[in-house]
Amino acid sequence: MIDSLLIANRGEIARRIIRTAKRLGIRTIAVHSDIDGDMPFVREADEAVPIGPAAARESYLNADRIIEAAIRTGARAIHPGYGFLSENAGFAERVAAAGLIWVGAPAAAIRAMGLKDAAKKRMIAAGVPVTPGYLGEDQADERLRREADAIGYPVLIKAVAGGGGKGMRRVDGAVEFPAALASCRREAAASFGDDRVLLEKYILSPRHIEVQVFGDTHGNVVHLFERDCSLQRRHQKVIEEAPAPGMDASTREAVCQAAVQAARAVDYIGAGTIEFIADASDGLRADRIWFMEMNTRLQVEHPVTEAISGQDLVEWQILVASGEPLPLRQEQLSIKGWAMEARLYAENPSTGFLPSTGRLHRLRFPDGVRVDSGVEEGNEISAYYDPMIAKLISHGATRQEAARRLALAAASVEVWPVRTNAAFLARTIDHPEFQAGAVDTGFIERHSTHLIPSIEPGSRVLQAAARAILPKPGSDIWATATGFRMNAPPSREIGVEVGGGPYRVELRDGGEPVATDAGVLFLDGEAWAYGTVRAGHAGGNSGHFDGAIVAPMPGRVIALMVASGDRVTRGQPLVVIEAMKMEQTLSAPFDGVVSEMKVLADAQVVEGSVLMQLEGEP
Incomplete structure (x- = not known):
């Protein structure tokens, strides 16, 4: 057995591995960047470098x-x-060359499955069904356009070396193809150093089904059943669950065996995930599920598999890397209950899910669910790394029970002043179609109006804020006066400021207990600053746009589409900012003229900085 382990990662990933390693009596070593020196994973390791x-x-x-x-x-x-x-x-090979044990997939398997086009060709040879598309070497723009026309729109452009939703674009028609291809190539080059792409037929009712596989050095390969990762936003997974809703026994057997077959085709060792795309327009059927790619590592969503299988997958990785056989045979594995995972991100759904950075002055996680987090109260969410705060994982005897626990957990999260997607998660899980298992990769986009919280406080928030500013009974008879009126009931109206705006609130009887913290109230996964109305602040949340194009997040300006003096029309792209390897395009809010440019291409900008100034047409 391995007796000492260095974790070449950070945050919740490092903490997760440290937890299992310590249980097994393994000495742990963390590595960290300069700004991560006070993070929990550094403190929890036996040694840090x-x-x-x-x-x-x-x-x-x-x-x-x-x-x-x-x-x-x-x-x-x-x-x-x-x-x-x-x-x-290459890193895996260097680790082995240094005389160290690599707790991961063999370098040959990583290479075989790392390039999507080569991986698909290998799967075709192994008899694993793959999605129709173009995997050719000819990367000329015109050749790719012709192939897309031949496949039939919609098509999906994907980076050959891609992963994690980076370098991927859906194209619905030929006129959109050139711009989408250029954008995809830019993002692929920035993320992977390789701008080559492949094309796939875009499935109109897609479900993202993946199978957890494990191999050892003794020739054994097993699967630990499937996960459904269809709840996505911009190809990034948001909520995962295991098993997949609507999956019958015969379809499960076919898909899981195809995954084992795929792993065997590359002599796989360790933890891996075989990803499939399913056309769910007629339910889940074995003949409508195709191989997409293989992730030659442990997945972010592995906790749901651990919950339904009762196994510690990090422990399995360490055992396999130590040369031991898999702990269980296929017939010894079974599904126990249902599990769901929600990714809690530092982002603001009300502003297009832009990342939210800063120090976590308040961070409270709910009881009753597993929480895998890389941060604690007082830590900072940095623009340098992925903005995930935590993973919330629920487990229950049924899907309904797991969903109920996860929705309650998301609604109970308390974070301030960093913004999160907690309310968005709670709304998603509570949606009737999600509750019914009617999920696909377009679910969030289809229901975004209902799922994304409003920037204006609702009546429950206003009632809670108004009650929170009321003095305790008996403390001040003038402050608690309700406004006596002859021949009329007393007035119950109170002025309150919530989220920076003043409101007049008619207090209702009753009211629910709400968590508060030094002028901030937490309700249904949202956080609102509140207080008494400031003198002279009697208006509503009104304002006007002054023509300033402002950076919505810290990042790098990777493209400027206009220059000073240019005329622009409403909706015209003006500038592209890249942050965390994702592109954000800012467009003109009205017809006008670029009166002043305040930024250059390739410049680093901070959130809130003015990039250019527009003036409206007379």
Whole structure:
């Protein structure tokens, strides 16, 4: 058994691995960037080594420093977690060459499945069904356009070296293809250093089904059943569950065996995930489910598989890397209950899910669910890394029970002043179609109007804020006076400021207990600053747009489409900002003229900085 382990990752990933390693009596070594020195994973490891500046390419992606840290601390093995270097075949080979154990997939398997086009060709040869599309070497724009026309729209452009939703675009018609291809290539080059793409037929009622597989050095390969990851936003998973709703026994057997077949085709060792796309227009059927890709690592959503199987997948990884056989045979594995996972992000759904950074002055997680988090109260959400705060994982005897627990957990989250998607998650889980299991990858976009909270406080929030500012009975007879009127009931109206805006609230009897904290109230997963109305602030939340195009998030300006003096029309793209390897396009809010440019291409900007000024046409 491995006796010492360096974790080449950070945050909740590192904490998750440390937890299992400590239970097994394994000494743990953390590596960390300069700004991560006070993070929980650093404190929880037996030893910690600083490896460079905040930028990932200078620290968590620096293979030399990580291997040097492992040798210096006497680590026996390196666990890459998920993300960063976990699917880097070159790094896996360097770890082995240094005399260290690699707790991950073999380099040959990573290479075989790392390029989507080559992986699909290998799967076709192995008899695994794949999605119709174009996998050719000819990457000329015109050739790709002709192939897209031949496949038939809608089509999906995907980065050959892609993953995590990066470098992926849906195209609904030929006129959109050139711009989508260019954008996809830019993002692919920035994320993976490879701008090659492939094309797939876009499935109109798609379900994202993936199967957890495990192989060992003794020739054994098993599956631990399927997960449904269809609840996505911009190809990023939001809510995952296991097993998949609507999956019957015969379809499960066919899909899971196809996954085992795919793993065997590359002599797979360790934890891996075979991802399938299903056309669910007529329910889940074995003949309408196709291989998409393989992730040669542990997945973010692995806790739902752990919940229904009763197994610790990190422990399995360590055992396999130590040369031991898989702990269980296929016939010893079974599904127990239902599990769901929701990803709690530092982002603001009301502003297009833009990342929200800053210090977590308040952070309270609910009881009754598993919480995998990389941060604690007082830590900072940085723009340098993924903005996930935590994963909330529920488990129940039935899908309904798991959903009820997860919705309650999301609604009970308390975070301030960083914004989160907690209310969005709670609304999604409570939606009648989700409750009925009617999910597909277009669910969030289809129901976004209902799922995304309003920027204006609702009546429950206003009632709670008004009650919160009332003095305690008996403390001040003037402050608690209700406004006596002859021949009329007393007035129950009170002025309150919520979210920066003043409101007049007619207090109702009753009222529910609401969590508050120093001028902030928490309700249904949302957080609202509140207080008494300031003098002279009697208006509503009104305002006007002054023509300033403002950066909605910190990032880099990667494209400027206009110059000073240009005439623009409403909706015309003006500038593209990249943050966390995702692009955000800002468009003209009205017809006008660019009166002043305040930024240059490739400039780094902070949230709220003015990029350019528009003037409206007379």
